[in-house]
Structures are given as C-alpha cells and as structure tokens.
Amino acid sequence: MEKKNINNVKLGKDVKIFDFVNLYGCSIDDNTKIGSFVEIQKNATIGKNCKISSHTFICEGVHIEDNVFIGHNVTFINDKNPRSVNADGGMQTEADWAVEKTFVKIGASIGSSSTIMCGVTVGENAIVGAGAVVTKDVPSNTIVAGVPAKVIREIGVISD
Numbered sequence: 001m002e003k004k005n006i007n008n009v010k011l012g013k014d015v016k017i018f019d020f021v022n023l024y025g026c027s028i029d030d031n032t033k034i035g036s037f038v039e040i041q042k043n044a045t046i047g048k049n050c051k052i053s054s055h056t057f058i059c060e061g062v063h064i065e066d067n068v069f070i071g072h073n074v075t076f077i078n079d080k081n082p083r084s085v086n087a088d089g090g091m092q093t094e095a096d097w098a099v100e101k102t103f104v105k106i107g108a109s110i111g112s113s114s115t116i117m118c119g120v121t122v123g124e125n126a127i128v129g130a131g132a133v134v135t136k137d138v139p140s141n142t143i144v145a146g147v148p149a150k151v152i153r154e155i156g157v158i159s160d
Contacts, residue, residue, distance in 0.1 A: 005021070005022045005023070005024070006021070006023045006024070007023070007024040007025070008024055008025045008042075009023045009024065009025070009026055009027070009028065010026075010027040010028070011028050012028060012029040012030035012031070012032070012048065013030045013031070014030055014031050015028050015029075015030070015031070015032050015033075015034070016032075016033045016034065017033075017034045018033075018034065018035050018036045018054075019036050020036045020037050021034055021035075021036065021037070021038050021039075022038070022039040022040075023038075023039070023040045024040075024041065024042055025041065025042025025043060026040045026041065026042060026043070026044040026045065026046070026058075027044075027045045027046065028040070028045075028046040029045075029046060029047050029048040029050075029066070030048045030049070031048055031049045032046055032047070032048065032049065032050040032051070032052070033050070033051045033052065034046075034052045035051075035052055035053045035054035035055075035056070035072075036054045036055075037054050037055045038052055038053075038054065038055070038056045038057075038058070039056075039057050039058070040052075040058045041058065041059045041060040042060050043060045043061060043099070044058050044059065044060060044061070044062045044063070044064075045062075045063045045064065046058070046064045046068075047064055047065045047066035047067070047068065047106070048066045048067070049066055049067045050064060050066070050067065050068045050069070050070070051068075051069050051070065052070045053069075053070055053071050053072040053073075053074070053112070054072050054073075055072055055073040056070055056071075056072065056073065056074045056075070057074070057075045057076060058070075058076050059076050059077070059078045060078055060099050061078040061099035061100060061101045061102060061118065062076045062078070062101075062102045062104070062116075063101065063102070063103050063104070064104040065103075065104060065105050065106040065107075065108075066106050066107075067106055067107045068104050068105075068106070068107065068108050068109070068110075069108075069109040069110065070104075070110050071109075071110055071111045071112035071113070071114065071130065072112040072113070073112055073113045074110050074111075074112065074113070074114050074115075074116070075114075075115045075116070076102055076115075076116045076118075077102075077115065077116065077117050077118045078099050078100055078101075078102065078118045079097055079099070079100065079118060080100060080117075080118060080119065081097070082097075083096075083097075099118075100118035100119040101118070101119070102116060102117075102118050102119065102120055102121070103120075103121040103122070104116075104121075104122045105121065105122060105123050105124040105125075105126070105140065106124050106125075107124055107125040108122045108123065108124065108125060108126045108127070108128070108138075109126075109127045109128065110122065110128040111127070111128055111129050111130035111131070111132065111145075112130045112131070113130055113131045114128050114129075114130065114131060114132045114133070114134065115132075115133045115134070116128075116134045117133070117134060117135050120134055120135070120136060120137050120138070121137045121138070122134065122137075122138045123137070123138050123139050123140030123141070123142070124140040124141065125140060125141050125155070126138045126139065126140055126141065126142050126143070126144065127142075127143045127144070127155065128144055128145070128149060129143065129144065129145030129146070129149070129152070130145075131145075131147070132144060132145050132146060132147065132148075132149040133146075133147045133148050133149060134148070134149045135148040135149065136148075136149075138151075139151065141154055141155050141156070142154050142155065143155055
C-alpha cells in the first residue's frame, strides 16, 4: 500500500520518494531520495543529490544544499521558544511566532537521531555524529558529536 501526501511541491528531475511521506510547499531538486516516513514542510528547500533517510522531520525554514546526507530520525527545529498558547490562553497561530532559518551546506552529513536547533549553519562537508544535539554553528570540514555537539576534529576537504 502506497501512501504519499504531496501538495504544492516543486520536484526536480529523477527525485525518488518512498512510501508514507508527507511533503507540502517545499522544493526538492534533481536526483534526491526521500525515505519513508519523512515530513518536509512548506518553505523548506532540498538541493540536488541529497539523501534524506526515513523518519526525518524537516520543518519550515530549513535549507539543505546539494550532496547532503541526512541520516534516519533526524529532527530540525525552527522555533527557540515554542508554546501552544498565548499569554491570554488562546491557541497560537503562525502570526504569533517567527521561523528561524537553518542552513545545511553542500556536502554535509548529519548522523541518525541528531537534533538540529534553529538558527544554525552546518558548514560545508561537516559531519554531525549520530545522536548529537547541534545548538550552534558547525564549522566547515569538521566532525562534531555529543550533547551539546562539540568539535571532535577537523577533516580533509572532500573533492569532487
């Protein structure tokens, strides 16, 4: 049984989307693979030749460049102060908060079960270790791991 919910999505050529995926208002470029049980929200962008593994959540305001690997069960956050209700007890709406953008630069890899807080940039060719919680920018060509994520070491530049 195939179930895909794809609404108002810009898809490039040869994009592969597996079952049980929810995509809306986003952009996915050429040759990218989207695994099962992934949600990508409006105004998120995914570059060319990316692999988004299963059970991943990519929220509004996340911009992923080309050649990026996202492991299983990765979660992106777009609000530093989430609340369900306002001070008066009324339910919040989109007008009550502002999306904080997050950027994943070309060639980066994010390990399974990582959480990427909003307002950060994961640099070119950087590697985020599995289970890391990224709370600040990750420099290009480094490996980070831990809670919160810290630089473990630098890595050589990956060439084409």
